[in-house]
Amino acid sequence: IRAVVCSDTFSARASVEHNNTxxxxxxxxxxxxxxxxxxxxxxxxxxxxxERHQKRIDLITEYETLNKC
Numbered sequence: 205i206r207a208v209v210c211s212d213t214f215s216a217r218a219s220v221e222h223n224n225t226x227x228x229x230x231x232x233x234x235x236x237x238x239x240x241x242x243x244x245x246x247x248x249x250x251x252x253x254x255e256r257h258q259k260r261i262d263l264i265t266e267y268e269t270l271n272k273c
Contacts, residue, residue, distance in 0.1 A: 205226060205227055206223055206224060206225045206226055206227070206264070207225060207226075207227035207228075207229055208223070208225040208227070208228060208229065208247075209229045209230070209231065210228060210229070210230060210243050210247070211230070211231065211234050211235050211239075211243075212239075212243065213242050213243055213245075213246040214246075216228065216243045216244075216246045216247040216250070217246045217247065217249075217250040218250075219247070219250075220247060220250035220251065220252055221250050221251065221252060221253045221257075222253065222257045222260075223257065223260070223261070224252040224257075224261055225247075228243070228244065228247045230243060230244075
């Protein structure tokens with residue numbers, strides 16, 4: 205699981221493109237409903253870019269595998 209807390213569309217989009225996030229968290233007291241919809245739309249329509257970012261994802265996966273409880 206790779207979650208992200210977002211309060212703007214840029215962060216939402218970049219979190220998918222760079223970190224392949226699969227859970228989006230939005231603070232109800234921080235983000236208004238219109239902006240929340242824009243953030244969700246940006247996050248859902250983003251595509252993981254892989255390539256130079258894949259090394260980081262591989263490191264996270266390796267850490268998770270080695271440290272299972």
